[in-house]
Amino acid sequence: MKSNPLQIFQKWSGNNAGALQGLTAPLLVVAILGLMVLPVPPWMLDTFFTLNIAVALMVMMVAAYMIKPLDFAAFPSVLLLTTLMRLSLNVASTRVVLMEGHTGPGAAGAVIEAFGHFLIGGNFAVGLIVFSILVVINFVVITKGAERIAEVSARFTLDAMPGKQMAVDADLNAGLIDEKEAKRRRAEVGEEANFFGSMDGASKFVRGDAIAGILILVINVIGGLIIGMVQHGLSAGQAADSYILLAVGDALVAQIPGLLISVASAMVISRVGKDADMGRQIVQQLFMSPKVLGITAGVMIMLGLIPGMPHTVFLLMGALLGWGAWSLDKKEKARVAEQSSAPAPQQQQAQADGEATWDDLQPVDLLGLELGYRLIALVDKSRQGDLLTRIKGVRRKFAQEVGFLPPAVHVRDNLELKPSAYRMTLRGVMVGEGEAFPGMFLAINPGGITTPLIGTATTDPAFGLPAHWIDERQKEAAQMAGFTVVDSETVMATHLSHL
Structure with missing residues (x-):
């Protein structure tokens, strides 16, 4: 059975999907240049204006549903291409408006006509006011704020790079991650810095687009009045009704996608947190x-x-x-009542008075880790405690580097210790001790950092470096200042690895 041309094309496109995707950006640039140079019929203008609006909506939806900024790492390039598309459409529509505007409101296509008649009621004065308001919202409010956030984010991200890289190295040395994961995290830190640096420059595209929209509207209005009255013999009122209405419709068609892209840009760079998309964050927190x-x-x-x-x-x-x-x-x-009514685990009853047996003797552990009662949560998996997993990682890393498998670490509580203290023992003899605070972070000064921190001054138990215990709100500021910031589990695992 012979294949028809449609099946042949589908099979070819399926086998060459990667090549077609790679041609997207070059073809789009060629189309943008063609719009600027070649005369375009009204129906093609309608197609590109509709595509422009659809692309702006898709960009804003992607920005709303992303989890972290690197999920939309192509956004600076998308911002450049969409800005060029809008400007090229302005050039193409300006050519059609000035050449065919005397023939009626439909000279530049149905989209511009619809924006000129249905949105502003055919009144060019109302259109000018609406366009001015949109420009003020876009240029003064959204773009100005987004530009400032991008500038600050780029500077802070670059300043925090050394601390983040040192944190990755600390996790690698403690055996918490392998070399492949460390390489991925380092690459992610570098990509994040490059992204915010690119966004700092790309935000200028949005600002320039808003200024260009104002200038293009003024040029279209003045040029339309001159062409209508001088070349086509129209009165001032007739020229205003034809050319100004088309110019305002053209400006609105370009300004609304520009406003959507500006909102998307502000959403991308103002994103905080990596647990949920923006919609879930707003609902959960508000x-x-x-x-x-x-x-x-x-x-x-x-x-x-x-x-x-x-x-x-x-x-x-x-x-x-x-x-x-x-x-x-x-x-x-109802949730609190359900938790409180849950049956408590049965505790083992103490053995009554009886004769001493060999069971009463507690064996001495080769390696032991004793915890105060506040640190018990770090080994409780029901409370997301992963200290045991990190200790296993330390043993695995030690075995890979030295070729000797150390004995298992026996973790138990010790009510004689301070609530936040821990003690490491070798055959029952203490070889190291320290303090850790669940839910807090240790900001370690690698040397030469004079930025003050709000927290409790202490010393890193593993290497003796000056440090501060800080809460989660201070974590980002400490990383940006160059401190190596680690959690309580990492502090204890690193101390054990060092010993």
Whole structure:
């Protein structure tokens, strides 16, 4: 059975998918240059304007659903290409508007006509005002803020690179990660720095695009009035109705995708956290507190009861927020009651008075790790404690480097120790001790850093370097200052590895 041409093309495109993807950027650049130089019919303008809007929407959706900035590492290049596409479309539409604008509102295609008639009601004065407001929102509010965030993020990321690289080396030396994982983390740190550096420069594209939109609109308005009155003999009113309306529609068609790209740029560089996308973060942090919703509902209801206020809207909004607060509070109480009613694990009863046996003698451990009661959570997997996993990594790393498998480390609690203290023993004799604080981080000064930190001054138990115990809020600032920041488990595992 012979294959038809469609099947042949599908088979060829499937086998050459990688090559086709590689041609996307060069073909797009060629198309952009063609739009700037070659005359384009109105139907093709409609196609490219629609594609421009669709691409802007896709970029904003990707920015909203990404987890970390490197998930959209191509964004600086996408920003450049979309900006060039909008400017080339402005050039192509300007050519059509000035050449065919005297023939009517549909001279530059259906998209520009729709934006000129349906969105602003065919009134070019309203269109100019709407366009000015959009430019102010884009240029003064979004672009200005995004540019500042990109500049600060780039500087802080570059300053934090040495500390992050040292943290990777510390994990590698402690046996917590292998060489392959360390290489991946180092590459990720470098890519993150390059990304924010690129975003610092790429944000200038958005700013320049907003300025270019204003200048192109002014040039189109002045050029359209001159061409309409001088070359085609139209009156000032007729030229304004034809050319200015088309120029405003053209500006709005380009400005709305530009506004979407600006919002996407601000979302990418203002992203904080790597646990969930932006939508989940906003819902979990803004709408999941019964106290916040309850207080807001009370204020809205009080405003709705004031004479002269629109009672229906305020009372309805207050009722919805109050219902949300009640539902969340009910779920939280049910969860607490379920946890409290869970049967406690049965404790072994102490043996009654009896004769001494060999079982009463506790064997001496070759290697032991004794923990204060606050550090027990570090070995409890139900509380995400991974100290045992890290100790196994230390033994594995030691065996790979030395060729000798050290004995297993017996971890047990010791109520005689301070709550946050730990002790390492060899055949029952203490060989090292220190303190660790679960939930806090140790910021180690590798030397030469004078930046003050808010925390408890101490000394790194493994190498004796000056350090500070800090909370999670200080972690990012400490890394940016050049400190090596590690958690409690890493401190203990590194100490054990060093001993």
